[in-house]
Amino acid sequence: MDRPEGETLTSEMRTMFILMRKNIVSMAGFIIVVVFLIMGIISPYILTKPEDAWGITYDVSKRYLPPSLEHPFGTDEYGRDMFNRVILGARFSLIIAVGVVGLALIIGIPLGLIAGYSGGKTGTALMRITDMFLAFPPLLLAIALAATLGRGLENAILALAISWWPWYARLIYVQVNTVKSMPYVDAARVLGLGRFTIMFRHVLPNALTPVAIQAALDMGSAVLEAAGLSFLGIGVQPPIPEWGLLVSQGWQSINVAWWISFFPGLAILTTVLGFNLLADFAREFMDPRLRITMMTKKVV
Amino acid sequence: MALLDVEELVKHFPIRYGLFGKIAGYVKAVDGVSFSIDEESVFSLVGESGSGKSTVARCVLRLLDPTSGRIAFKGRDITSLRGKNLKWYRRNVQAVFQNPFLSLNPRMRVESIIAEPLRVHMRMSRDEAKEEVRRLLEKVGLPREIEKRHPHELSGGQAQRIAIARAIAPQPKLLVLDEPTSALDVSVQAQILNLLADLKNDLKLSYLLISHDLSVVKYISDYVAVMYLGRIVEYAPAEELFNNPAHPYTRALLSSVPEPDPNIRRLKSRIILPGEPPSPVNPPAGCRLSPRCPYAMDQCRAKEPELISVGNGHFVRCWFIK
Numbered sequence: 001m002d003r004p005e006g007e008t009l010t011s012e013m014r015t016m017f018i019l020m021r022k023n024i025v026s027m028a029g030f031i032i033v034v035v036f037l038i039m040g041i042i043s044p045y046i047l048t049k050p051e052d053a054w055g056i057t058y059d060v061s062k063r064y065l066p067p068s069l070e071h072p073f074g075t076d077e078y079g080r081d082m083f084n085r086v087i088l089g090a091r092f093s094l095i096i097a098v099g100v101v102g103l104a105l106i107i108g109i110p111l112g113l114i115a116g117y118s119g120g121k122t123g124t125a126l127m128r129i130t131d132m133f134l135a136f137p138p139l140l141l142a143i144a145l146a147a148t149l150g151r152g153l154e155n156a157i158l159a160l161a162i163s164w165w166p167w168y169a170r171l172i173y174v175q176v177n178t179v180k181s182m183p184y185v186d187a188a189r190v191l192g193l194g195r196f197t198i199m200f201r202h203v204l205p206n207a208l209t210p211v212a213i214q215a216a217l218d219m220g221s222a223v224l225e226a227a228g229l230s231f232l233g234i235g236v237q238p239p240i241p242e243w244g245l246l247v248s249q250g251w252q253s254i255n256v257a258w259w260i261s262f263f264p265g266l267a268i269l270t271t272v273l274g275f276n277l278l279a280d281f282a283r284e285f286m287d288p289r290l291r292i293t294m295m296t297k298k299v300v
Numbered sequence: 301m302a303l304l305d306v307e308e309l310v311k312h313f314p315i316r317y318g319l320f321g322k323i324a325g326y327v328k329a330v331d332g333v334s335f336s337i338d339e340e341s342v343f344s345l346v347g348e349s350g351s352g353k354s355t356v357a358r359c360v361l362r363l364l365d366p367t368s369g370r371i372a373f374k375g376r377d378i379t380s381l382r383g384k385n386l387k388w389y390r391r392n393v394q395a396v397f398q399n400p401f402l403s404l405n406p407r408m409r410v411e412s413i414i415a416e417p418l419r420v421h422m423r424m425s426r427d428e429a430k431e432e433v434r435r436l437l438e439k440v441g442l443p444r445e446i447e448k449r450h451p452h453e454l455s456g457g458q459a460q461r462i463a464i465a466r467a468i469a470p471q472p473k474l475l476v477l478d479e480p481t482s483a484l485d486v487s488v489q490a491q492i493l494n495l496l497a498d499l500k501n502d503l504k505l506s507y508l509l510i511s512h513d514l515s516v517v518k519y520i521s522d523y524v525a526v527m528y529l530g531r532i533v534e535y536a537p538a539e540e541l542f543n544n545p546a547h548p549y550t551r552a553l554l555s556s557v558p559e560p561d562p563n564i565r566r567l568k569s570r571i572i573l574p575g576e577p578p579s580p581v582n583p584p585a586g587c588r589l590s591p592r593c594p595y596a597m598d599q600c601r602a603k604e605p606e607l608i609s610v611g612n613g614h615f616v617r618c619w620f621i622k
Contacts, residue, residue: 192390
């Protein structure tokens with residue numbers, strides 16, 4: 001007998017960890033992401049020099065100090081400790097990542113769900129609107145929006161989310177189209193359930209898995225694009241220690257003090273790399289054929 | 301008055317092509333089917349894949365809107381019911397589908413699967429529903445512990461019993477059984493059939509059974525209609541049809557049933573119709589079986605016969621009956 005593909009979440013998770021332990025690269029990605037998440041949550045409470053991190057201090061005597069034991073990542077042009085600033089930066093990157101992806105999901109999921117389940121003219125109209133957004137290169141659209149909305153953390157998040165949701169709407173639309181022809185959806189209709197009950201209890205939960213995974217993986221790209229916006233000066237504003245902003249601030253003095261840009265840049269690189277490694281793992285994990293290769297492979 | 305009356309049911313699916321969805325033709329899945337189901341009786345539709353039997357079921361279940369024709373439940377046309385009236389119909393007509401693992405939502409527990417119709421149609425509170433779920437589980441012969449499981453933790457037979465419990469939960473009058481045993485192991489098929497037979501007597505149900513498995517049909521049916529290319533070709537009380545099949549297609553169909561006794565098998569001859577069933581987009585002129593029928597004459601190819609009575613409530617769509 002055919003069984004549905006969706007095994008229980010717990011047994012899936014167990015297989016996932018077994019496979020991950022066999023694969024050092026994926027494990028590294030997973031650890032990086034976990035460290036990033038923890039840092040994002042606890043960083044404001046573990047700072048050794050909170051005034052430096054939040055950018056309140058201005059001490060000319062400590063300007064441009066190279067990395068040392070006292071200042072592992074050196075100091076910037078205002079004499080602020082870069083180590084503390086980079087640590088606190090994780091929080092803003094996490095806020096941006098969660099904010100952008102969350103907001104994009106809030107817009108994209110209902111639209112894709114309604115378009116996919118209703119089909120017909122409503123569905124086509126909704127998907128054409130989505131296509132219009134997809135026609136723009138996402139970063140370009142985000143830059144235009146951020147420039148129009150004005151500077152600031154909230155506007156940067158909003159601009160990125162608006163350029164981002166069509167991807168989720170598309171993905172959920174395709175999934176819903178598959179799920180809505182499943183016999184359990186027919187059964188729900190025969191039972192006389194309401195349209196919204198069917199959509200949210202029977203269709204959405206069974207269409208959500210790929211979207212949820214995609215969303216988790218997109219966090220890395222959100223960090224990168226937000227850093228890009230800040231670097232261009234249309235995202236987060238100083239003195240908030242967002243990583244992209246830190247890189248751009250150190251840019252002018254790169255010849256005298258390389259460390260100001262280098263360490264925040266390294267933080268961006270590591271985080272995005274971590275998410276991408278995890279993405280590769282998830283992609284292989286989702287494909288049953290690749291999963292078998294993963295199980296038989298010894299060391300990667 | 302019959303419980304369900306289907307009159308001249310037609311369902312054509314348009315074939316669209318090109319950018320603007322121009323209609324190139326129609327798949328004539330169901331092309332004028334009439335039958336009626338009495339209270340507390342079992343009516344079976346048999347036929348091969350593509351004969352349109354499942355489309356009839358989906359129209360009766362209002363999962364598809366018929367192209368034309370009338371479907372009346374307790375004398376009331378249901379093809380255009382909406383809102384409250386449709387809900388009344390939904391409560392009275394429930395369904396059991398072929399593959400229970402696909403017809404049960406994989407993310408819901410047994411308990412909530414069965415409770416769903418109770419809460420929608422019977423307006424039961426959470427506690428009342430819980431109580432009723434246990435009663436229903438007992439009714440379909442399952443232990444109460446099963447209520448906390450997910451569908452993939454059940455065996456095929458258990459899952460189909462859950463689907464049946466869900467179907468009888470709102471106390472319907474008619475169950476549409478769309479190949480209810482074809483996805484199950486043979487040993488389990490018999491148990492499910494017995495359960496269905498018991499429930500029919502206990503709850504005074506009527507069944508519309510869709511099946512290609514003639515042994516299943518023979519076991520449980522009161523009336524049988526044989527479909528070929530969207531048309532009923534023969535219609536009779538079950539015993540009469542199996543003892544005196546009159547239409548060449550029915551005979552060929554019946555001769556395809558494997559006979560376990562080798563002594564009888566030697567006596568039986570297998571009737572094999574040449575070729576494949578034609579496309580329902582362009583059904584053959586005249587009798588739809590004529591290109592494959594060993595007895596076909598000119599008359600058969602020219603004009604399609606009506607359903608002709610041969611007595612004992614037996615009707616056949618064949619020129620040879622005259």
